[in-house]
Amino acid sequence: MIAMKRRTITYGLAASVIAVAVAWAALAAALIPLWAAETVIVIAFPVLVLFLGLWWRAPGGEEDIPFIGY
Amino acid sequence: MPDIGGIDLFVLEFGDILHYYTPYTTTLFLLALIFTALAIVSRPEGQIDIAFGGDAYYAKETTLPEMRFRRFMAIACGLATMGAMGSGDLFNFTLFASLVGITNVGIVAAVKNRHVLNAAYEYGIVAMVATLPLFGGAALILATTGTLSIPALAAGGFAVPFVGKALLVLGVIGEGMAPFYAAKAEMFRAPGAPYVIMCSLSSLLIFLRVVEIAITI
Amino acid sequence: MIEYLVFAAAFGLLLLGLHRKVIARIQMRPGPPVWQEILHALKFSFKSTWVPKTASATLYIGVVLVGIGIWSAALFVVLAGESILILFAIYMLHKVVEHGFGLSSGSPYGKFGGVRSVISAASEIPLFVTISAIYLFTGSLLLRDIIAYQGVHGPLLLIVPPVAIAMYIVILSKMPYGPFSIVESKELVSGYKTEHFGVWRAGISVIDGLKTFVLLYAFVAIFIGAVPFWAALVIMTGILVTLSFVCAVTPMLSPFDSVTIQGLITGLMLAYVGYLWWVMP
Helix, strand or coil: CCCCCHHHHHHHHHHHHHHHHHHHHHHCCCCCCCCHHHHHHHHHHHHHHHHHHHHHHCCCCCCCCCCCCC | CCCCCCCCEEEEECCCCCEEEEEHHHEEEEEHHHHHHHHHHCCCCCEEEECCCCCEECCCCCCHHHHHHHHHHHHHHHHHHHHHEECCCCHHHHHHHHHHHHHHHHHHHHCCCHHHHHHHHHHHHHHHHHHHHHHHHHHHHHHHHHHCCCHHHHHHCCCCHHHHHHHHHHHHHCCCCCCCCHHHHHHHCCHHHHHHHHHHHHHHHHHHHHHHHHHHH | CCCHHHHHHHHHHHHHHHHHHHHHHCCCCCCCCCHEEEEEHHHHHHCCCCCCCCCHHHHHHHHHHHHHHHHHHHHHHHHHHHHHHHHHHHHHHHHHHHHHHHHHHHCCHHHHHHHHHHHHHHHHHHHHHHHHHHHHHHHCCEHHHHHHHHHHHHHHHHHCCHHHHHHHHHHHCCCCCCCCCCHHHHHHHCHHHHHCCCCHHHHHHHHHHHHHHHHHHHHHHHHHCCHHHHHHHHHHHHHHHHHHHHHHHHCCCCCCCHHHHHHHHHHHHHHHHHHHHCCCC
């Protein structure tokens, strides 16, 4: 099962952001053809969407104590 | 050759029988590959059922050997689909299409549920009957043109009979497209989601491929 | 590239919000704000998220990725003017994604949503008929050739109106709250979407946004032809409002009625294309 570890999620997010950025830059510099950039983005964009959301709420170093009653 | 799937990206020749991939068939091939990979790596879900008219629910029991067999069938179905996507030979395509029909029954045949088995039986009969127009169409095209190679037929110079194309499409529709998919809906009640969705995926993909073939030749 | 995707998803969600607003106003309700669907997507993306115990975890998550991936690819295919057969393939594969959503969780509601999505397979055939009719005229299925054809002969909307209606019905059958949206009807909680919550649901929102944008944009490109981008957006909004009117005034059909009507439409379209094929030189 995927543990909701902030570090794992940060790595996933970083990997997808870097993939998208590299594809974009390489296309702008005309290093790779359009279809290659599109393929990379089609694969990286879904990962980016999910990891962005997971990262947003992922537990950090110290856990907060849940409110347990009035 | 009418340019409907885009330019050839890759051609693998075995004499005059060849496999080729256009952007269109590559897309289909990759999708079959993704869902086959999902069937390989996913564990089946634990299906919960409800008793209508109350709050009761119960978990369905499945056994490991049953799931192993069904995973094997799902992978076989994925391989048959991938074969049909790249095939450049009409007869190979029809073989792969009928293999898809057989493996689809196999995917749900091990489920111990009366509704699912009835549906699989009905689907099996339709798929079996549909192989007649499927192979008939290919045979008709071979008899009139003398070749089964899709690129050769697409290059022109052959009068491909319309009846042959129509029978080919009808055969593939019989493997599980509308309006013959009715039995398939009940097959989807079976537990083991990663395997069951291969039933639908495979018949969609071979239909998409036969559309391309029918327009090209 | 990525900016197109973000724009398309946001604009598609905005269109879905407008859809809800128009339906509400027709039904004499105030309705949610127009940007409600964008707010939904944002809200779901920071809710706490996990995978249900009964779910097939890999498929449960994988199908969200596949869903976003195929519609991103569809957007690129439409923007680049590639073969509309690929668009058709992606539209049909969305069905498999629906099955995946519904069946992967083990929930009975999701499962019934998935089973309904199998029996509503008849809704894809009008799209196939659309494509074959277009091929009869243009002799090509590449979107750029179709646009070039319309540059010479005028919009296909005026040449073959019944085919445009068929594609309109295809889009209608994918709209929420419509007569054919049996896969997410309320007696099944949210149908195939029921068990995907939190970030997974935000992923579904992105899929819905992209899907709405791509289908409407493809409709404009296929039936109206080359128009400036802003004009395309305006026309898309106009088409969406007409769809909302249809959705607002029609009841949701029962599964079997829905399938019967879609089957009848398919039969009519097949007859029309057969007629076209017969009379075309």
